[in-house]
Amino acid sequence: MELWLGNLDSSATDDDVRELVRKYSKLQVTALRREAGDGSRPGVVLEFAEGDAEALYNAQRRLHGLYWKGRAITAYLPMRPGTKK
Secondary structure (H helix, E strand, O other): OEEEEEOOOOOOOHHHHHHHHHHHHOOOEEEEEEEOOOOOOOEEEEEEOOOOHHHHHHHHHHHOOOEEOOEEOEEEOOOOOOOOO
16 A cells, blocks of 8 residues: 655655654555655655555545645555556
8 A cells, every 4th residue: 555745845854754654644654765756845655564445545634734844745545557445
């Protein structure tokens, strides 16, 4: 399962992001991949080994729009071919 976070402060470390997600979702991040872009709104793709679709959806709802380190976070769940909501 994956969750994408965008518009992060560029000074936020991987550990900062993991702690933020753990605090607001209780989900453990197993992998974190930075997305380059143009650098104006840095993003990360987070992977989770545990939890279910509902837990991930709740994490997305809690994190989307959250004001953190001077920026409003954008959070969304990437759709996979053949998946249903």
